[in-house]
Amino acid sequence: MELRQVRRATERPLVSVVDDDESVRESLPDLLGEFGFAARAFSSAEEFLASDCVDQTRCLILDVAMPGMSGPDLQQELKLTRREIPIVFITASREATIRPQVLAQGAIECLFKPFSDTALLEAVNSALRSK
Amino acid sequence: MEVQPELASGEVRHLQRCINDLVSLLALPAIWSGGDPSQVLHTLLDALMRMLRLDLVSVRLTDLAGEAPVEIVRIAEPRGLMPPVHEICDALSQCLENDSRQWPPLLRNFMGDGDVSIVPLPLGPQGELGVIVAAAERTDFPRQTEALLLSVAANQASIGLQEARLLCDQKRVASELDQRVAQRTAELAAVNEELKKELAERRVMEEKLGQEERELKRSEVRKAAIVDSALDCIVTIDHEGCITEFNPAAERTFGYSRDDVLGRPLANVIIPLSLREKHRQGFAQYLATGEARVLGKRIEMTAVRADGSEFPVELAITRIPLEGPPSFTGYLRDITERKRAEHELRRSEAFLAEAQHISRIGSFSWRIATDEIIWSEQLYRIFQIDRDAQVTFELIATRIHPEDLSAFQEHIERSRRDRSDVQLEFRLKMPDGTVKYVHVAAHIRSDHGRVEYFGAVQDVTERRASEEALSKARSELSHVARVTSLGVLTASVAHEVNQPLSGIVTNASTCLRMLAADPPNVEGARETARRTIRDGNRASEVISRLRSLYGKKDPTIESVDLNEATREVVALSLSELQRNRILVQQELADGLPLVAGDRVQLQQVILNLLRNASDAMNTIDDRPRDLLIRTESDDNDQVRLSVKDVGIGFEPQATDKLFEAFYTTKNEGMGIGLSVSRSIIERHHGRLWAMPNNGPGVTFSFSIPCQAESSTSDSTHAGHIPPVPDAA
Numbered sequence: 001m002e003l004r005q006v007r008r009a010t011e012r013p014l015v016s017v018v019d020d021d022e023s024v025r026e027s028l029p030d031l032l033g034e035f036g037f038a039a040r041a042f043s044s045a046e047e048f049l050a051s052d053c054v055d056q057t058r059c060l061i062l063d064v065a066m067p068g069m070s071g072p073d074l075q076q077e078l079k080l081t082r083r084e085i086p087i088v089f090i091t092a093s094r095e096a097t098i099r100p101q102v103l104a105q106g107a108i109e110c111l112f113k114p115f116s117d118t119a120l121l122e123a124v125n126s127a128l129r130s131k
Numbered sequence: 132m133e134v135q136p137e138l139a140s141g142e143v144r145h146l147q148r149c150i151n152d153l154v155s156l157l158a159l160p161a162i163w164s165g166g167d168p169s170q171v172l173h174t175l176l177d178a179l180m181r182m183l184r185l186d187l188v189s190v191r192l193t194d195l196a197g198e199a200p201v202e203i204v205r206i207a208e209p210r211g212l213m214p215p216v217h218e219i220c221d222a223l224s225q226c227l228e229n230d231s232r233q234w235p236p237l238l239r240n241f242m243g244d245g246d247v248s249i250v251p252l253p254l255g256p257q258g259e260l261g262v263i264v265a266a267a268e269r270t271d272f273p274r275q276t277e278a279l280l281l282s283v284a285a286n287q288a289s290i291g292l293q294e295a296r297l298l299c300d301q302k303r304v305a306s307e308l309d310q311r312v313a314q315r316t317a318e319l320a321a322v323n324e325e326l327k328k329e330l331a332e333r334r335v336m337e338e339k340l341g342q343e344e345r346e347l348k349r350s351e352v353r354k355a356a357i358v359d360s361a362l363d364c365i366v367t368i369d370h371e372g373c374i375t376e377f378n379p380a381a382e383r384t385f386g387y388s389r390d391d392v393l394g395r396p397l398a399n400v401i402i403p404l405s406l407r408e409k410h411r412q413g414f415a416q417y418l419a420t421g422e423a424r425v426l427g428k429r430i431e432m433t434a435v436r437a438d439g440s441e442f443p444v445e446l447a448i449t450r451i452p453l454e455g456p457p458s459f460t461g462y463l464r465d466i467t468e469r470k471r472a473e474h475e476l477r478r479s480e481a482f483l484a485e486a487q488h489i490s491r492i493g494s495f496s497w498r499i500a501t502d503e504i505i506w507s508e509q510l511y512r513i514f515q516i517d518r519d520a521q522v523t524f525e526l527i528a529t530r531i532h533p534e535d536l537s538a539f540q541e542h543i544e545r546s547r548r549d550r551s552d553v554q555l556e557f558r559l560k561m562p563d564g565t566v567k568y569v570h571v572a573a574h575i576r577s578d579h580g581r582v583e584y585f586g587a588v589q590d591v592t593e594r595r596a597s598e599e600a601l602s603k604a605r606s607e608l609s610h611v612a613r614v615t616s617l618g619v620l621t622a623s624v625a626h627e628v629n630q631p632l633s634g635i636v637t638n639a640s641t642c643l644r645m646l647a648a649d650p651p652n653v654e655g656a657r658e659t660a661r662r663t664i665r666d667g668n669r670a671s672e673v674i675s676r677l678r679s680l681y682g683k684k685d686p687t688i689e690s691v692d693l694n695e696a697t698r699e700v701v702a703l704s705l706s707e708l709q710r711n712r713i714l715v716q717q718e719l720a721d722g723l724p725l726v727a728g729d730r731v732q733l734q735q736v737i738l739n740l741l742r743n744a745s746d747a748m749n750t751i752d753d754r755p756r757d758l759l760i761r762t763e764s765d766d767n768d769q770v771r772l773s774v775k776d777v778g779i780g781f782e783p784q785a786t787d788k789l790f791e792a793f794y795t796t797k798n799e800g801m802g803i804g805l806s807v808s809r810s811i812i813e814r815h816h817g818r819l820w821a822m823p824n825n826g827p828g829v830t831f832s833f834s835i836p837c838q839a840e841s842s843t844s845d846s847t848h849a850g851h852i853p854p855v856p857d858a859a
Contacts, residue, residue: 020709023634023666030659031637034644067709092629113633117640 012038013128014056018048019063035121045069057085059127064091064098075105086127149276152182156284163291171291176205183277185267192261248272252285260292364463368397370456372414384465386437403435443470484508491590498583513590515561532558550575568595627673634666691730693762694719700737713745718761724837726770728815736808740774740831747778773832780829
């Protein structure tokens with residue numbers, strides 16, 4: 001699986017997933033692969049920043065609430081370092097304030113878990129189109 | 132004539148005996164000397180019986196003035212044909228009735244049935260002393276010598292009797308004389324005594340008179356001193372109402388000198404103008420009719436001073452008990468001060484009564500020795516008992532709620548015995564059925580051996596009602612708190628549930644897509660389907676945890692493993708805690724004893740403590756947000772759970788306030804968590820407290836008793852926990 005993702009990375013746009021929840025990290029890359037994207041999963045914002053994928057990532061699917069650096073924290077960090085990767089936020093929370101907040105900061109979309117595959121595809125596509 | 136020798140010698144013996152007897156008789160008076168008449172007669176009769184060999188001899192003394200008649204009889208034994216003595220005596224009495232001078236010298240066979248010779252011998256020259264009768268059956272009685280002996284004996288007896296009588300008389304006279312002398316002496320002594328007494332009395336009288344005189348003098352001096360130094364004004368007036376005496380106190384009080392007012396009408400001096408006419412009328416009426424409205428009573432009136440100022444006085448008027456026209460003494464006292472004190476007392480009493488009325492507090496005193504009970508007016512009102520009723524324990528008992536009566540009486544007896552302070556609360560039941568709650572507080576006071584309880588009774592019915600309302604409000608708060616916790620938790624719960632749901636949806640979508648591919652990716656589809664099932668189980672676990680936390684309605688008592696309960700709570704709140712960058716560390720003791728309690732309620736408390744700790748560290752950025760949750764068992768069969776944070780802490784003096792509802796150090800939040808938590812722990816017979824740490828932050832702890840039988844988890848044997856009202 002890892003090999004396939006690496007292999008396709010050169011020819012397909014890379015979508016990175018950052019979420020502290022294991023089931024998301026397991027399931028999302030497979031779905032993204034079915035959509036035809038290359039996908040990488042990271043368990044924390046710190047892990048993503050430390051990886052070599054930041055610059056290659058065409059779309060970032062980012063969890064809002066995480067221990068340590070949160071999703072919005074990472075959004076700010078990327079903005080400050082001028083690595084403006086289109087971000088699709090995903091959150092299990094139902095707090096109404098989160099969505100407008102992250103959208104105002106430039107996120108493409110904010111999806112509430114559980115979200116449908118089509119909603120995800122739409123969001124990723126618009127992210128890829130945005131650049 | 133020729134005398135035969137035998138005869139002559141018998142005759143000689145007879146004569147010799149006769150002479151001997153004669154000598155004996157002549158010697159008798161010597162024997163009698165100093166004796167009394169009966170002694171004389173006894174010896175005489177004995178001598179005659181022996182000398183003359185008589186069968187009977189008797190003597191009868193005539194009845195002489197002052198002496199009882201005497202009759203003595205001697206009879207020889209055996210008596211042969213002699214008739215019974217009393218017959219002889221009777222016969223003699225009959226024939227000797229007559230004058231002794233006409234008695235025959237000898238009576239022979241006078242009773243007709245025997246040969247008895249009787250010789251009567253008169254005593255005294257005329258027989259006036261009495262008679263001796265000698266009798267014998269011998270035919271030769273009395274022989275010539277015998278007759279001689281008898282007559283000598285009679286003579287001797289007469290002389291002896293005379294002498295004896297004389298002697299008796301002398302003795303009697305002497306004793307009478309003695310008696311008289313003694314009597315007279317006694318009389319004289321009595322008179323003497325009387326005289327002495329009289330003298331003594333006279334002396335006492337004289338002394339008394341002198342003393343009275345002195346006392347009279349002293350009394351006058353004293354009276355003058357009293358009048359002069361009396362604090363009361365003393366004014367005397369004559370029958371015309373003019374002043375005859377005016378003491379120094381009156382001078383001071385009214386501002387007149389004695390000399391100024393003597394002889395002036397009292398009315399014009401001290402009675403205000405407005406009352407003067409009334410005074411004159413009353414005085415005139417008394418003089419005319421003897422009726423007085425004011426005499427002998429204490430009356431209050433207004434008086435006037437020399438400077439015209441008026442003031443209240445108390446006045447008592449008495450009539451001076453002397454002959455002649457009536458005169459009077461008036462005692463006057465300035466009662467301005469007393470009036471003021473009375474007024475103040477009345478006002479203070481009114482204040483007290485009003486205060487008691489408003490505060491619904493009545494006061495009482497109870498004297499133990501006599502059971503004398505005194506109530507304040509408010510207490511009568513509280514008990515709804517007539518103000519005039521005599522308060523007794525019997526009466527009080529009629530108002531005590533029947534269910535509280537025995538406890539009340541027991542308390543009274545204990546107080547009577549121990550004399551300790553009283554604090555007690557009980558219910559009253561009014562005649563109309565209303566129930567009142569009263570609180571009694573009393574303490575004992577001993578004053579000169581008078582032991583009394585003093586106390587207060589407060590009607591706390593309203594307070595009770597508000598306490599009940601408060602308890603209800605608290606249970607409502609508990610509900611609010613729970614709902615609030617639920618609301619706050621919703622996010623984290625949603626997060627917990629949505630996480631696996633998200634996995635399920637994503638995996639299912641992937642699965643479908645893999646199966647729809649050409650060729651279908653069956654291996655991939657199987658893997659995603661497996662993940663779908665796993666996430667589904669995860670979601671269902673979250674939901675069942677949620678149900679166990681919020682799904683139960685009534686508090687249930689079960690054996691609770693605090694470690695397990697803690698782990699569940701931590702698992703549920705972990706993501707929320709992590710989001711707040713709280714580093715949770717658990718130190719759960721091995722082999723922790725079970726506790727009996729309501730699992731959900733205890734978990735609520737743990738959740739509250741975790742949230743509080745988390746909130747307290749929200750603004751902490753200069754140090755790791757460490758949270759330590761620890762369980763341990765106590766020495767005292769208690770299990771303790773503590774939650775330690777390194778947050779902003781609180782002021783030490785705020786410790787108690789922390790647990791008050793609505794007290795909060797946080798800017799947001801309702802702050803009711805801790806008070807509800809504390810009430811839950813207290814219902815588990817435990818304790819919840821907070822201590823500042825040595826370093827930064829606070830440690831909140833609670834401890835609750837271990838379950839009695841910690842080896843079993845049988846919930847039916849668990850202890851009783853009062854329900855938290857409206858736990859839903």
